[in-house]
Amino acid sequence: xxxxxxxxxxxxxxxxxxxxxxxxxxxxxxxxxxxxxxxxxxxxxxxxxxxxxxxxxxxxxxxxxxxxxxxxxxxxxxxxxxxxxxxxxxxxxxxxxxxxxxxxxxxxxxxxxxxxxxxxxxxxxxxxxxxxxxxxxxxxxxxxxxxxxxxxxxxxxxxxxxxxxxxxxxxxxxxxxxxxxxxxxxxxxxxxxx
Amino acid sequence: xxxxxxxxxxxxxxxxxxxxxxxxxxxxxxxxxxxxxxxxxxxxxxxxxxxxxxxxxxxxxxxxxxxxxxxxxxxxxxxxxxxxxxxxxxxxxxxxxxxxxxxxxxxxxxxxxxxxxxxxxxxxxxxxxxxxxxxxxxxxxxxxxxxxxxxxxxxxxxxxxxxxxxxxxxxxxxxxxxxxxxxxxxxxxxxxxx
DNA sequence: TGTACATCAGTGAACGCGCGTTCACTGATGTAC
DNA sequence: TGTACATCAGTGAACGCGCGTTCACTGATGTAC
Numbered sequence: 001x002x003x004x005x006x007x008x009x010x011x012x013x014x015x016x017x018x019x020x021x022x023x024x025x026x027x028x029x030x031x032x033x034x035x036x037x038x039x040x041x042x043x044x045x046x047x048x049x050x051x052x053x054x055x056x057x058x059x060x061x062x063x064x065x066x067x068x069x070x071x072x073x074x075x076x077x078x079x080x081x082x083x084x085x086x087x088x089x090x091x092x093x094x095x096x097x098x099x100x101x102x103x104x105x106x107x108x109x110x111x112x113x114x115x116x117x118x119x120x121x122x123x124x125x126x127x128x129x130x131x132x133x134x135x136x137x138x139x140x141x142x143x144x145x146x147x148x149x150x151x152x153x154x155x156x157x158x159x160x161x162x163x164x165x166x167x168x169x170x171x172x173x174x175x176x177x178x179x180x181x182x183x184x185x186x187x188x189x190x191x192x193x194x
Numbered sequence: 195x196x197x198x199x200x201x202x203x204x205x206x207x208x209x210x211x212x213x214x215x216x217x218x219x220x221x222x223x224x225x226x227x228x229x230x231x232x233x234x235x236x237x238x239x240x241x242x243x244x245x246x247x248x249x250x251x252x253x254x255x256x257x258x259x260x261x262x263x264x265x266x267x268x269x270x271x272x273x274x275x276x277x278x279x280x281x282x283x284x285x286x287x288x289x290x291x292x293x294x295x296x297x298x299x300x301x302x303x304x305x306x307x308x309x310x311x312x313x314x315x316x317x318x319x320x321x322x323x324x325x326x327x328x329x330x331x332x333x334x335x336x337x338x339x340x341x342x343x344x345x346x347x348x349x350x351x352x353x354x355x356x357x358x359x360x361x362x363x364x365x366x367x368x369x370x371x372x373x374x375x376x377x378x379x380x381x382x383x384x385x386x387x388x
Numbered sequence: 389t390g391t392a393c394a395t396c397a398g399t400g401a402a403c404g405c406g407c408g409t410t411c412a413c414t415g416a417t418g419t420a421c
Numbered sequence: 422t423g424t425a426c427a428t429c430a431g432t433g434a435a436c437g438c439g440c441g442t443t444c445a446c447t448g449a450t451g452t453a454c
Contacts, residue, residue, distance in 0.1 A: 008430080009429090009430065012430080012431090027309070028224060028305065028306065028309060030222060030224035030225050031224050031309070033406065033407060033408080034407080034408060034409085035406080035407080035408090036406095043430095043431070043432090044431070044432050044433060045408090045409090045432090045433080046409095046410085046411085046431070046432055046433060046434090047430070047431045047432075048408090048409090049408095049409070049410075050429085050430060050431070051430095054408080054409080055407095055408065055409090106357075106360075108305060109305065110305065110356045110357065110360050111222065111302065111303065111304065111305040111306065111356060112222065112305065113360045114356065114359035114360040115221070115222060115225070118362065121360060121361070121362040122362050124360055124361070124362075125360075125361045125362045125363050125366065128357075128361065129363075129366070144369065147369075148369040148370060148372070148373040149373055149377075151354075151357060151366075151369070151370045151373065152350070152354060152370060152373040152374045152376075152377045153377075154353070154357070155350055155353035155354035155356075155357050155370065155374055156346070156349055156350040156353055156354075156377070157353070158353040158356065158357070159348070159349035159350055159351070159352040159353025159354070159356070160345075160346060160349035160350075160353070162304045162305065162308065162349075162352065162353070163300075163304065163322075163345060163348070163349050163352070165308035166300075166304050166307045166308040166315060166318055166319075167315070167318070167319045167322065168312065168315040168316050168318075168319045169319050169323075172319065172323070172345075175338065175341075175342040175345070176342060176345045176346065176349065178342070179342040179343055179345065179346040180346045180349055182346075183343075183346045183347075183350070183381055187377055202397080203396090203397065206397080206398090227439065227440060227441080228440080228441060228442085229439080229440080229441090230439095237397095237398070237399090238398070238399050238400060239399090239400080239441090239442090240398070240399055240400060240401090240442090240443085240444080241397070241398045241399075242441090242442085243441095243442070243443075244396085244397060244398070245397095248441080248442080249440095249441065249442090
């Protein structure tokens with residue numbers, strides 16, 4: 001292979017992270033093999049270890065990357081409660097339910113994250129705290145109580161999306177999403193200062 | 195091996211279901227091998243296929259069994275809102291967070307359930323609907339709107355327990371549980387007829 | 389009552405396969421002279 | 422300007438291992454005679 005300029009290897013690593021994120025969210029972490037991940041990224045299995053120490057190392061990096069992307073998406077919304085309402089409606093939509101690969105890493109992987117290495121759980125905790133603190137700031141809410149209220153509201157969103165995916169009855173699935181939009185917005189409004 | 199009485203094989207099947215339920219909830223479905231499951235149950239790998247057609251078949255039977263147990267547990271609580279409050283507090287407790295193996299199958303496995311066969315998702319949908327309808331009946335609530343409200347409240351409980359397990363900061367984990375008790379009870383009270 | 393046999397839950401070795409990981413090798417290009 | 426060489430991202434075969442599944446076999450007991 002060619003000798004590349006300085007950014008090339010970094011770009012390949014980023015490409016592996018992107019495609020691995022999608023794969024992991026669709027098939028699970030245990031359900032996705034390194035060889036398949038690399039083929040998705042247009043490479044062969046052997047090249048993996050030039051970019052990551054191990055699959056565990058990739059998992060931690062991929063969680064960090066996914067939460068960075070989610071945070072960036074949220075920072076692009078209009079400020080205040082209006083942007084958050086938009087977020088809640090998009091999150092609890094049939095499109096998000098049916099598009100795991102492009103969706104929220106928490107809703108697709110949280111069961112497995114709880115079983116991962118200390119490093120991965122650390123990175124998840126940091127990423128989620130950053131996101132929730134951003135949301136609190138947008139609402140003008142401060143302090144640990146506001147953070148807890150927003151984590152609780154986010155928990156409802158994660159749980160509702162997961163239930164809507166697990167259930168095989170389309171009208172029940174749609175009903176769960178619709179109801180949880182109302183409930184999530186109620187909890188979020190209660191977290192904003194009056 | 196000995197020739198056994200009529201109940202023997204049924205009892206063995208039940209033992210496999212119990213131990214598999216615990217294993218799957220601790221290590222995940224993809225993370226638990228048939229040989230290990232059988233060793234847990236005091237048998238060797240080959241005996242498995244005398245009881246189940248495949249690992250997929252076991253997974254569906256195990257989800258049905260786990261939800262049956264959860265439903266039986268709920269039916270043993272005192273009737274009315276008092277029993278439900280007790281359920282919510284036990285569900286969102288540090289003991290449940292730290293005891294995946296003995297806990298709620300939804301909180302441990304819902305990500306994976308969404309990726310399972312049609313048969314497993316069918317069984318999950320039926321089991322969850324039965325549980326939620328029982329809760330609605332206890333509250334004296336009826337109809338699809340009450341069902342949706344209770345599914346939404348249960349989604350909050352599932353999501354909050356999962357978040358409390360995924361996060362590596364003990365005080366954040368405890369804070370999420372404490373806050374979500376309050377929020378879950380608010381949503382459940384709002385689902386009861388006035 | 390005593391013995392030969394049918395039953396069948398469970399055993400354990402073996403199957404092909406994909407897993408995570410290692411490593412000797414390739415080959416296009418930047419650099420040195 | 423032309424050529425030899427060092428670099429290093431990526432290749433692809435191979436490693437030991439555990440996976441889900443199959444199957445010929447075992448052996449204690451109920452039943453037939």
